[in-house]
Amino acid sequence: MSHSPFGLFGRPAGDPGFTVAIEIGTDLYDLELEQQCRILELTGRPGADFDQSATGCARVVYELPHTGWVQAGTDALDVLQAVLGEFEVFGAEICRSDLWAEEPIFPTMPSEVRTGRPPDQDLTVVTVELDSSVRRSTADLGRALLELRAVGGAHCTPAPEDRHHLIVTMPNRSSLVSASAVAGKCLIPVGHMWQINRVRVVESQTYHLELEDRARYHPPRVPDWQFALGGEDGRMVVVPDGSANLHGWTVASRQSDGQEHTAELTRDLVWIDEAGLVNLLGHGDRIEAWTATLPGSALLTSFATPQGTEFLVDRWDGMTNWLVETLVRNGSGLIVDLGPGGYVAPVDEDVDDDLGLADVLDPDDEVINAQLHVLDDGVVMVRRSRTVLRRLRLGDHSVEGLELDVWHHDGHFDDCTDGYLFTSDLHLAASACTAWFRDHGGLEALDALGCDYSFADALPATDREDA
Template sequence: MSTSPFGPYGIPDGDPGFTVSVEIDTVLDDLTEDDCARLLASAGVPRARIDESALLQARVVFELPHTGWIVSAQEALDTAERVAREFVVVGAETCRTDLWAREPWFPTQPDNAEFRYEEPETPAFTVTVEIETTAPNTDRGLGETIFSCFDEYLSVRRTPSPAGRQHLVVDPRSAHLDGAAQRCLKALWCLSGSWSITRLRVVADDVYRLECSDRLTRVSETLPEWQYAATDDGNRVVAVPDLQTDLTGWSIEALSQDGHAHPAPFVLGRVWQDDDGIVNLRGVGRRCPAWTATIEHGHHLDCVITTRGTTFPVDAWDATANWLVESLIGNPVGLIVDLGPSNYDPDVDDEVINAQLHKLDEGL
């Protein structure tokens, strides 16, 4: 069979086929068995399966043999439209199957050392394209080809790829997944006549930026502001909702009642944040990305440790204040918390300083 990797209907040499995935805004571990069954049913693809994305979110994945990028991309968009009737869809992707087997997550890289995670002002989508550079079907350079294919209203930039291929990042200025893809279709059609498209993804801006933040090598030696948030099983997490600082490689140490230290790494996750910026895991406010580290039940936070081994001791009063703030989240108006010294001895006739916290209406 004679094949060619070029053109929208071109089939790459060896006919590897393409793999399609549709990602939703729900962590895989949060899905029940019924949710998984509903997700697969909504995709409408009998051979589909469920796995997790780079940010641990659930996605539907299936293979399309004997196809090129345009057919599989359209199938990805159609599947995303069906899934969106039941779930919030944050991304759709098609990738050459032989590459997917080695890199099941798009190897997104920040395009400059000054990259910072910023929550987008309005919901929008980014289009990322990977092309094979070993056998271009043109004598023109990539820059010249991009200039001739992409209209002025499409912002295009090139980013490094750890796999040695070329990545293009396109800002189609669209708040809808299908709209973002359709705005780039004509340019990609033109591009594929000269360069082989191996991977194509339409993804929500906040997901794309969060993945880039996860791949930065920047190291900070300043302790960021942190808060507590309680889990349903009685554990707590130390949460840092500000992703301006990359906490890759950072960890905490919590002490058990017998004084033993228990480390826990910071990982990228999701929390809820109310209008006052207070984080929680009870679904109060809007869901947002954050760095989190888990403290086991009955332990108390002792210190935060950076990638370089610098240790920041946590002041007991700071920890207590954050614990009190977290404790008031989700509790009814009229709650009263009595505070007193931990070394109080009722047999000693001394003045005891204590306090009360009252939860009032309107968040006070």
């Protein structure tokens, strides 16, 4: 068997094998367990499992190691025919397994999104991706298109990393199986000239529905996101708008030691409370959202589209979401101090102990500080100052009699130069701190920002029944 990427038995360099996906005409979350078991039985391939297509429908996916595209295509046709006998099927795809691991959704480029038009009749769309690791002439690409035009209209569009997509529209199809077989025969001479990375055969209505989704939601910015509260196996990033088309999108994060991590956004069920905070604790309404889990306490750095467009996360938004997550994870008595990480207050040790903090600090030594103090009943006190804030020793954390959501500038705290606020809106509390540093120091202040936590002490519980 040839280890060249060309010919009937060709294998790509490195012999990565091929992945096969059969697209079922049912939403993944609507597919009953019995149906899943039956589809896997019809598939009859070891390791077969389900994931989502670009439109949210179920795909049964399995790998074929040590194969080329022809053998993978033949196997996919057999499975397609078996599944199609009992279930509605929209399409089938074969893809190099190493490429599938990076791009599980066929990366339709923006140029195709803009030019694609829904057909007036029921057709089949075949998309072929050619590898461009070996430079070939425009004439070679033209010859490949000529082979495909024997079965329908064909054109070429750009693909990621300078690869090529050949789009073929086949009229008057009798069945998805026969259309796939015809397309496969036309690709044999192409496979002698080019390394074929992936082939997808799909009903035209599904193909153009995907194009419409990508055209409707191709955001020029980072989608609205937050950290889910209550996660135990890492930090979960959530885009609450489950209707957004983020198929194939990924998120990047960075840990404190500099290690970077990438994860794909997938649909999942989470909860959202009345305040709009997403959680994994069962609080509020259950919704379908886009999620990705980051390792440990890594911070989110960017989102990326399937086409490779990267959107950097606004660092101030990241700070706000991190503070919200911190406040929810801990109960009454938590104090979060924010200020320049390397700052040391120039306090005179010989000064009278009865004097307040504001009296012993140099008034010309301005330093931007903020403090969050968690009280009872989900209320947070926010204090902002141009000098160091001390940790208050409150008699209790009761919120009875406090006026919420109003900034106070009455000088009640001698160390608090720019007001304090009581609020149960955690996002407001976090945003108040973020805005304070953003407006007084900008990114330079963010780069130098330090954080210190103080937790309430607990008395021994030896006499309690629940100890």
